Amino acid sequence: MARIMLENVTRRFGLVIAVDNVSLPIIDGEFFALLGPSGCGKTTTLRLIAGLEVPTAGRVHIGDRDVTGLPPRERDVAMVFQDYALYPHMTILDNVGYPLKVRGVGRREIRERVGEVAGFLQIAELLERRPAQLSGGQQQRAAVARAVVHKPQVFLFDEPLSNLDAKLRLEARGFLKHLQHELGITTVYVTHDQAEALALADRIAIMNQGRIIQVGTPLEVYRRPQTTFVAGFIGNPPMNLVPCRLEVGVDTAHLVGTTFRLDLTSLRDRLALTLRDGEEVILGVRPEHLTFCGQGDSFAIPAETYAIQPLGAECVVILLVDSTTLSVRLFTGEPPQQTGRVWVGVNPERILVYRKSGELVLG
Amino acid sequence: MRLVRLVLARVAFYLFVTLVAAFFALPMLWLVLTPFNPRGTLAAEIPSPATMANFRLVFANAFAMRALLNSAILGIGAMLITTLVATLAAYALSRTDVPGLDFLIYALILFSSVVTGTAAMVPIFLLIFYLGLIDTLLGVILVFTGGLLPTAIFIMRDFVEGIPRSYEESALVSGATPRQMFQDVVAPLVQPGMMVVAIWAFVHVWGAFLIPFILLRSPTSMPASVAIYSFYTEAGTPIITLTSSYALLFALPVLVLYLLVNWRYGFRFFGGIKR
Numbered sequence: 001m002a003r004i005m006l007e008n009v010t011r012r013f014g015l016v017i018a019v020d021n022v023s024l025p026i027i028d029g030e031f032f033a034l035l036g037p038s039g040c041g042k043t044t045t046l047r048l049i050a051g052l053e054v055p056t057a058g059r060v061h062i063g064d065r066d067v068t069g070l071p072p073r074e075r076d077v078a079m080v081f082q083d084y085a086l087y088p089h090m091t092i093l094d095n096v097g098y099p100l101k102v103r104g105v106g107r108r109e110i111r112e113r114v115g116e117v118a119g120f121l122q123i124a125e126l127l128e129r130r131p132a133q134l135s136g137g138q139q140q141r142a143a144v145a146r147a148v149v150h151k152p153q154v155f156l157f158d159e160p161l162s163n164l165d166a167k168l169r170l171e172a173r174g175f176l177k178h179l180q181h182e183l184g185i186t187t188v189y190v191t192h193d194q195a196e197a198l199a200l201a202d203r204i205a206i207m208n209q210g211r212i213i214q215v216g217t218p219l220e221v222y223r224r225p226q227t228t229f230v231a232g233f234i235g236n237p238p239m240n241l242v243p244c245r246l247e248v249g250v251d252t253a254h255l256v257g258t259t260f261r262l263d264l265t266s267l268r269d270r271l272a273l274t275l276r277d278g279e280e281v282i283l284g285v286r287p288e289h290l291t292f293c294g295q296g297d298s299f300a301i302p303a304e305t306y307a308i309q310p311l312g313a314e315c316v317v318i319l320l321v322d323s324t325t326l327s328v329r330l331f332t333g334e335p336p337q338q339t340g341r342v343w344v345g346v347n348p349e350r351i352l353v354y355r356k357s358g359e360l361v362l363g
Numbered sequence: 364m365r366l367v368r369l370v371l372a373r374v375a376f377y378l379f380v381t382l383v384a385a386f387f388a389l390p391m392l393w394l395v396l397t398p399f400n401p402r403g404t405l406a407a408e409i410p411s412p413a414t415m416a417n418f419r420l421v422f423a424n425a426f427a428m429r430a431l432l433n434s435a436i437l438g439i440g441a442m443l444i445t446t447l448v449a450t451l452a453a454y455a456l457s458r459t460d461v462p463g464l465d466f467l468i469y470a471l472i473l474f475s476s477v478v479t480g481t482a483a484m485v486p487i488f489l490l491i492f493y494l495g496l497i498d499t500l501l502g503v504i505l506v507f508t509g510g511l512l513p514t515a516i517f518i519m520r521d522f523v524e525g526i527p528r529s530y531e532e533s534a535l536v537s538g539a540t541p542r543q544m545f546q547d548v549v550a551p552l553v554q555p556g557m558m559v560v561a562i563w564a565f566v567h568v569w570g571a572f573l574i575p576f577i578l579l580r581s582p583t584s585m586p587a588s589v590a591i592y593s594f595y596t597e598a599g600t601p602i603i604t605l606t607s608s609y610a611l612l613f614a615l616p617v618l619v620l621y622l623l624v625n626w627r628y629g630f631r632f633f634g635g636i637k638r
Contacts, residue, residue, distance in 0.1 A: 072532075079532075085530050102538045102540075
């Protein structure tokens with residue numbers, strides 16, 4: 001068990017900057033997710049912690065040690081790879097016992113400790129088999145077993161669920177969270193699936209183009225995305241982002257789009273503090289904070305229904321507003337009665353306003 | 364009518380296949396039958412009475428027996444060095460980024476297959492001469508190794524590249540030293556490739572005539588491929604009974620090797636890694 005500290009870590013590959021001056025404290029025992037689109041540097045960051053990459057600049061600490069130049073075996077970490085990397089020529093017993101074998105643990109003790117872990121992970125009957133004879137879910141458990149068997153200080157996961165089908169993935173998600181909770185080992189988890197990050201992590205760092213955009217608990221990053229990038233990345237469907245213009249009067253404020261005019265007078269002073277009259281801004285609002293309403297409401301936007309997606313417990317309606325789309329999430333599960341021309345109301349309490357350049361100014 | 368045609372076509376096809384098979388099987392049959400025939404000719408005939416006399420004469424020829432041992436030394440020596448060096452080199456080449464690497468390897472293979480052999484005999488002879496390795500088995504082994512390595516590395520590289528990097532990385536993170544990683548993870552997985560290269564190298568050296576014929580001077584270091592000419596008369600015609608007996612002995616190790624590998628690896632032996 002240990003905390004992890006990245007201090008101004010940069011990793012370049014030729015001209016490409018994969019990780020750009022990243023500083024990150026990861027707290028002892030927490031489940032930390034690195035989230036971002038492919039190529040954002042999240043996997044490289046993980047490999048820097050593992051010791052599979054050496055930073056071009058900056059330091060990496062695990063626990064109280066500076067491990068920057070140390071090879072992986074001296075870092076006391078364990079990693080689960082996307083393809084599990086179970087050795088095809090070894091039995092599951094030998095695979096899971098491998099970290100013990102290279103540490104010089106005796107044959108009998110290996111058998112004992114692997115048996116213990118295998119029982120816990122419900123793969124005890126599979127120990128004599130080869131990886132090829134296991135299902136995807138079983139392989140994943142075997143890979144996790146190999147990672148926990150020597151009780152590392154840090155757990156590293158590189159998209160461990162992306163090779164599983166949807167149903168197994170949900171199952172494995174619950175299992176991983178439970179496991180991490182039981183063991184209390186500091187965990188860094190790389191994923192491009194925002195739902196996975198929200199569901200699993202204590203804290204999430206969202207990365208893009210080698211930089212960390214925002215760090216926070218799942219609720220923080222969901223409720224107050226610091227940039228439009230985060231807003232558009234987190235949530236399914238993601239946050240609605242509508243370009244519009246701010247009009248600030250002496251004691252009025254309006255967000256003006258091509259077809260609507262929202263009265264934000266109650267927020268006038270806060271808006272006027274950071275934004276100028278007539279400035280281009282982006283309105284951000286989550287799909288669940290939109291409701292269907294009557295014409296003439298001061299927070300209403302006229303729209304055209306485009307697609308209705310009933311999902312059982314809820315219903316997602318896609319609307320066309322001018323040239324952009326809006327998603328509306330209805331928790332009743334009932335599809336809306338009206339189609340065609342409708343009005344959607346915005347909850348002004350839940351509005352976020354971003355600068356055109358993307359950073360959050362109100363919310 | 365159609366049925367008749369179908370049957371006839373079938374019969375014709377099998378006749379043709381039988382002919383082709385016989386064409387290739389006959390020399391093999393000759394090789395197996397003639398050594399036991401007291402009056403061996405170029406015809407493949409069942410020996411009556413069968414005799415071991417030919418073998419007794421061949422076994423009595425100390426020079427020829429010693430040559431089989433020399434062949435084994437050459438074959439096994441070149442096989443071990445080629446396989447070991449090719450594996451390590453292929454691993455290093457596949458795990459580092461060297462610009463223009465593919466071109467380099469193709470060029471090497473091209474040169475090794477075009478230039479070694481007859482055209483390079485004079486420079487090779489001079490090289491070995493100045494190294495003081497004329498008339499040593501080591502010299503022949505080194506020449507063969509040099510000639511076989513480019514192709515061997517090329518073959519091995521395919522096998523090494525079939526191993527996902529994550530296997531090695533996972534071993535490293537699990538706590539293995541690079542040596543342990545190579546030994547426990549990489550080596551077992553490229554083993555089929557090593558077998559391919561080993562067999563190929565051995566067979567190549569075992570049957571080669573020109574290089575040992577030129578680089579070896581003394582009769583005691585001649586390999587079997589050269590020594591088989593000791594069963595020719597002074598007029599230059601082969602004594603068929605003895606030549607065929609010796610040829611059978613000469614062919615056996617290679618046959619056994621193929622059977623062994625086939626039994627151990629089956630047909631997956633050229634197919635990379637079985638997961």
